Structures are given as structure tokens and as C-alpha cells.
Amino acid sequence: MIGISDIEAAAGLIAGHVVRTPTVESPGLSALLGVPVTAKLEVLQRTGSFKARGATAKLLSLSEADRAAGVVAVSGGNHAISVAVMAEALGVKATVVMAKSAPARAVEIAEAAGATVRLTDTMDDAFALMSRLQADGLTMVHPFDDPVVVAGQGTVGLELAEDASDGITDVLVSIGGGALISGVAAALHARRPGVRIWGVETVGAQAMSEALAAGGPKPVQLSSIVSTLSAPTVSRITYDHVTGLVSDVLVVSDAEAVQGTLDLADHAKVWAEPAAGCLVPAARRVLERVGGDARLGLVLCGGNATTSDVMSWAERFNLR
Known part of the structure; x- marks a missing residue:
């Protein structure tokens, strides 16, 4: 398991090479979801994502x-x-x-x-x-089966813990291979104990939820349009972190993820890809489970979708 010392060491190593992205309260998302929402804007990271x-x-x-x-x-x-x-x-x-x-x-x-x-x-x-x-x-340089990479992604959670206002109860993180949620969960477990962590996948890119159902990593069939979440399996290190530190993994449809991208543009004034858009419908499900007193944190993982891609998907799913 990755510890806070590993994440702190990674933060020192990459300082000056990557951006300390903004952690901001979002009035638009708060109004949309009906509870206070804080967004970690990895869409503004160098290369356009937390990666x-x-x-x-x-x-x-x-x-x-x-x-x-x-x-x-x-x-x-x-x-x-x-x-x-x-x-x-x-x-x-x-x-x-x-x-x-x-x-x-x-x-x-x-x-x-x-x-x-x-x-x-x-x-x-x-x-x-x-x-x-x-x-x-x-x-x-493996995207998720490497403790150094997981610790590097965990610096997102370290910054979120340091920069967000007190009172966040639930943080939502997208899952592809699972390095981001593993690192974020490890950081928050150490710095913000008691905060619940929720993973989010899309139908057809469900490597972590299928691993949880099977009791360990297993190959999955990929069909989601969300290619940036489409890992053919998770790793043992990410599986172990999710089983140990994450409350649950929610799965939303591609259409919901694209609608979430449109909602982020309309309400948060943030351009994101469906890998981040999927957090919006998942947030509604989290609120159904934990109640209206929650204060949410959304890790908006990346913004590397073109406008033409998003408009094409919106047309395919008949979204507005």
C-alpha cells in the first residue's frame, strides 16, 4: 500500500515540473447538485490531465x-x-x-x-x-501498475487535502486502471480521515467493479466510448487500494458521462472529457445514499476531448 510519505516524496520530486492545479468551490455545480461542491481542476494540468x-x-x-x-x-x-x-x-x-x-x-x-x-x-x-x-x-512506464506512478497520482489528493475547505464528506474519482483513485484515497486517508471516497466507471470500461465482484483483477471486455477509462484490467496494487480505502465503485452509462461533460460546461464553466463528466451523474447517486448534508469533492481528471468529439457523442445519444 502506498503511504503518505511516498506521496509526499513524489510531490517533492515533481515540483516545478507539473502544475499545482486549483481547488475551487463551484457555485454552479453546487446549485446543480443541491449541496456544496468543490472541484479539483486537473483539466488545467500540464498535458491536460492528472497523468x-x-x-x-x-x-x-x-x-x-x-x-x-x-x-x-x-x-x-x-x-x-x-x-x-x-x-x-x-x-x-x-x-x-x-x-x-x-x-x-x-x-x-x-x-x-x-x-x-x-x-x-x-x-x-x-x-x-x-x-x-x-x-x-x-x-x-505503466499507467497504473507501478507504485511510483500511483504515488505521483496521489499528489492530486495531497493538494486537495491541503487546499479544500474543511467539511468535505465525500470525494468522487474516476477509475480507468485505478492509479488516480488509489493515490487520492491513500492521501485523503492520511490527511482527511473520515472522508468517503467513491470510484466511478462507465459501462463497457468496468475493470475495477468487475474485479471487485470477482475477488481480484480479471480481464474485461471493453466497449465504452470513454477510451481514457478503458483499461483491460486493473492491477493488484490498485485493486488492493480500492478494496481497502474506497467506499464503493459506481458505474454510469456513456450517455450519462457525456451529459455530465455538457453539465460541467454549462454549470461549472469547465471543459472536461467524459472521463470527468461521469462524476456528475455519479454524484447524484452518492447523494441518494448518504443524504443531503454531504459536501462533495469532484476530481475533474482531464480535459482532452475535442469539441467535435463531444458534439458527436451528444448527437449519438440525443443529448442537449
């Missing part, structure tokens, strides 16, 4: 030999962007592997940063190719 934190922590932890040999990463989009951009900034050669379903914008950004981009038919194929490239001598 820059874990990627930077891992890259800075490597030996000179490993950095010279280069790194490889697999991603549904945001991890690839972060590894590519931060590797360029730190002078490390990077290869990123993505499924063809990954956002075109993510491919463009990774290539513009100088990374070698390899596309595969499925995420399962992407993880398999990453393993082969690792065997060829590249150092893997």
Missing part, C-alpha cells in the same frame, strides 16, 4: 542508463500524451502504444512531442506490444 504527475515521477526516478535506453507506455490517450510530453521535456526517448480507438488528438500530440507512436487494433494488443518492447530493452 502528467505519475509520468513525471516515474521518469525522474529512472537511472541514467534507463533514461538513455528509452521508455515505452501504453495508453487510451492521456497517459500517452503525458509520457510523450514529459519525456521530451526531460530528454528521454519515448515510444507510446495506443489502440486505434484512441482519440486522434492524443496521437497528434504524442507525435508532435517527438514520441514514436505505435497503433494496435485493441487495448489488449496494445498491452501485449508494450510487453514485447519492454523485453527489447525499453523501460515500461
